[in-house]
Amino acid sequence: MGDHMKSRNKRRDTMLLLTLSTLLPLAGARGAGVGPLEAGRAPALLDQAGNPVYAIVNNYTSWLSKASDPAAALAADRAKADNIISWQMPHGGFWKDPAWYAAPWDGTAKRSGWFGADGVELGTIDNQATVTEIMFLADVYRRSGKSQYRKSARKALDFLLNMQYPSGGFPQVHPARPNSYSNHVTFNDDAMVRVLMLLDRAQKRTAPLDGNVFSDEQLARLAPALARAVDFILKAQIVQGGVRTVWCAQHDPVTYEPRGARSYELPSKSGAESARVVQFLMTRPQTAQVEAAARAAIDWYRDPATQIADMIYERVNSKATNTSPFVPKVGAPPLWYRFYDLDQDTGFFSGRLPTDNPPGTGKQYDIMLVEPERRYGYQWAGEYGKQLLAYAGQVGY
Numbered sequence: 001m002g003d004h005m006k007s008r009n010k011r012r013d014t015m016l017l018l019t020l021s022t023l024l025p026l027a028g029a030r031g032a033g034v035g036p037l038e039a040g041r042a043p044a045l046l047d048q049a050g051n052p053v054y055a056i057v058n059n060y061t062s063w064l065s066k067a068s069d070p071a072a073a074l075a076a077d078r079a080k081a082d083n084i085i086s087w088q089m090p091h092g093g094f095w096k097d098p099a100w101y102a103a104p105w106d107g108t109a110k111r112s113g114w115f116g117a118d119g120v121e122l123g124t125i126d127n128q129a130t131v132t133e134i135m136f137l138a139d140v141y142r143r144s145g146k147s148q149y150r151k152s153a154r155k156a157l158d159f160l161l162n163m164q165y166p167s168g169g170f171p172q173v174h175p176a177r178p179n180s181y182s183n184h185v186t187f188n189d190d191a192m193v194r195v196l197m198l199l200d201r202a203q204k205r206t207a208p209l210d211g212n213v214f215s216d217e218q219l220a221r222l223a224p225a226l227a228r229a230v231d232f233i234l235k236a237q238i239v240q241g242g243v244r245t246v247w248c249a250q251h252d253p254v255t256y257e258p259r260g261a262r263s264y265e266l267p268s269k270s271g272a273e274s275a276r277v278v279q280f281l282m283t284r285p286q287t288a289q290v291e292a293a294a295r296a297a298i299d300w301y302r303d304p305a306t307q308i309a310d311m312i313y314e315r316v317n318s319k320a321t322n323t324s325p326f327v328p329k330v331g332a333p334p335l336w337y338r339f340y341d342l343d344q345d346t347g348f349f350s351g352r353l354p355t356d357n358p359p360g361t362g363k364q365y366d367i368m369l370v371e372p373e374r375r376y377g378y379q380w381a382g383e384y385g386k387q388l389l390a391y392a393g394q395v396g397y
Contacts, residue, residue, distance in 0.1 A: 043285035046395045052387040053279035056194050057201060059128050060135035063098065074143050081140040084133055085152045087111055092159030093123015093174060094130045114177050122173040123159055124182075125191045130156055131198050139208040150213055157202070157214060160195055161221050165253040168232030170195050181261040184250035185232065187273040188261060193280045196229050200283060230284055232256070233277060234293050238269055240343060244296035246274035248342075258342060264350040264374055266363060271306070271336035271347070272379070275388045282391070298392045301336065301385035305345045308335035308381060319376040324368055326381070336384045349380055 048054070065076035086105040088094060095112040105111060112121035123130055134156045141149035163174035169185025170192040176183050186192055202209045203222040236256040238245045248258030249270045258267040274297060281294045300306055312332050318325040337347025351370040352360025360371045367375055 043287045043290075045285055046282050046397075048283060050391050050394050051279055051282060052391060053193065053197060053276060053283060054201075056190060056276065057131060057135055057197050060132045060139065063132070063136050064139065074140075077136075077140050078144060078146070081137055081149050081152075084137065085148060088133075088152055088155065089121050089123055091123060091162075091174065092155040092157075093163075094133045094156065095121075096124050096127040096129035098132075114173060114180075114182070116173075116175045116177055120175055122175060122177055122182075123163075124173045125160070125163075125170065125186070125195055126172050126182075126189065128194060130160060131194050134160075134198060135208060138213045141213060142208050142211065154214055154218060157218055160198070161218070161225055164225055164228065165232075166228075167235075167253050167256070168228030168230070169236075169251065169253050170229070171253065181250060181259065181265075183253070184259045184261070185236070185253050186250055187247055187270065187277055188249035188265070190273060190276045192229070193273075193276040196226060196280055197283075199226055226284075230281070230290065233281065234289055237293055237297070238342065240269075240345075244293060245269055245300045246271070246297050247277050249273050263353045263356055264360065264378065266339065266348075266350055267342060268339035268348070269342060269345075270338065271340060272338050272382065272384045275301070275384050278388055279391065282395070282397070295397055298388065298397050300345075301389055303345065306336060306340065307385075308337065308347070311335055313381040315376045319372070322372065325376065326367065333383055333386060335381045338378075338380050338382070338384075347381070350374070 063077075063080065065073040065080075067073040067076060080101055083101045083104045084094075087100055089111050097113070110121065112123065114122040114124065116122050125131060134153050137149045137153040137156070141147075141153065159174065160170075164170055165185065167185075171184065172182040172186040172188070172191055173180075198209075199222050202214055203219065203226070205211070232251075233247070236247055236251045238247060238258060246269050248267055249265065249272075250259040250261050251257065252259050258269075260266045278294050278297045278301075281290055281297075284290050286294075308326070310328060310330050310332055312327050312329045313325055313335055314327060315325045317323075318327070339350070340347050346365070348363055348365050349367045349370050350360075350363045351374045352358065353362055354360065358371075358373065360374060361369055364370050367380065
């Protein structure tokens with residue numbers, strides 16, 4: 001039997017055991033001579049030391065003043081925070097261009113690059129937007145005690161909570177962007193997971209989201225929002241040949257099916273975004289369902305069939321020489337593709353569509369058949385599973 005089939009069978013056997021572990025407590029509860037395995041026992045929490053997902057909301061620290069004098073630093077940060085508040089849209093969200101915060105809004109400029117019905121300006125969680133503003137404003141509020149920063153942070157949190165779909169997923173934008181992939185539930189670039197980790201931090205009142213940054217009413221909404229998100233993630237996990245695997249970068253908010261985004265971002269299993277999704281699941285109470293989902297995805301990352309061995313990925317020198325960005329190197333750490341086929345663990349690439357402007361070559365399995373603009377202008381592989389597997393080994397998953 002080949003290594004690929006052995007690893008696939010191992011993953012299937014793991015899923016069978018996990019399924020049985022889910023069903024056994026139910027069988028015991030029906031009085032079959034076995035007591036409920038988890039009766040009266042709260043689901044376990046994994047040791048979170050070493051879980052890399054917590055760093056996902058810390059980008060705001062790069063916005064803080066580097067002045068050595070605390071008073072000067074606070075003054076500079078307050079000036080930026082005042083500008084940020086001026087750019088906040090009526091629904092509470094923000095656009096994704098921090099350079100705008102170098103000056104206050106002039107009262108007439110567009111505050112977003114995307115627009116919805118009737119020209120409404122759209123807020124977004126793309127490129128770390130809105131989450132970073134909340135963290136920065138909360139930090140400035142804690143140091144200054146000035147309520148305008150807390151008020152803006154609360155308004156932005158309401159924006160995030162209000163954008164969540166009933167199914168539990170978060171779109172890239174709010175309100176809706178007509179006829180756009182932005183309305184899909186968006187794991188791409190860790191958008192949804194970043195929101196969830198902010199909600200987790202707020203629920204735990206971890207600095208700078210401690211104290212009275214958020215209202216009691218807002219805090220009461222956090223646990224249900226997180227629970228709905230977990231439910232969506234579990235239902236959206238892609239099943240391949242009867243085996244749970246990972247997630248797409250976007251999913252339908254109603255059917256949970258994988259969805260594409262830009263013309264070169266096709267429905268697929270995502271080797272990049274799925275790692276963060278698993279790390280988030282590992283912050284949750286480990287019910288049988290959550291544990292099964294996390295372990296199955298970890299097994300997918302461990303499977304040699306999903307890994308690129310003895311290869312490095314680099315785009316600078318390869319672009320200069322018009323050669324493949326995949327360069328052989330014996331002993332290099334494993335890589336994973338950004339995209340895999342939905343029905344098999346085969347990585348692929350994609351140019352723009354032939355009908356795009358500029359035109360491209362569409363889906364390809366040979367990266368050298370992708371037009372140079374996309375071949376070197378997009379991240380097609382990386383050490384995506386490295387941190388996840390290190391943490392999984394640490395906690396015995």
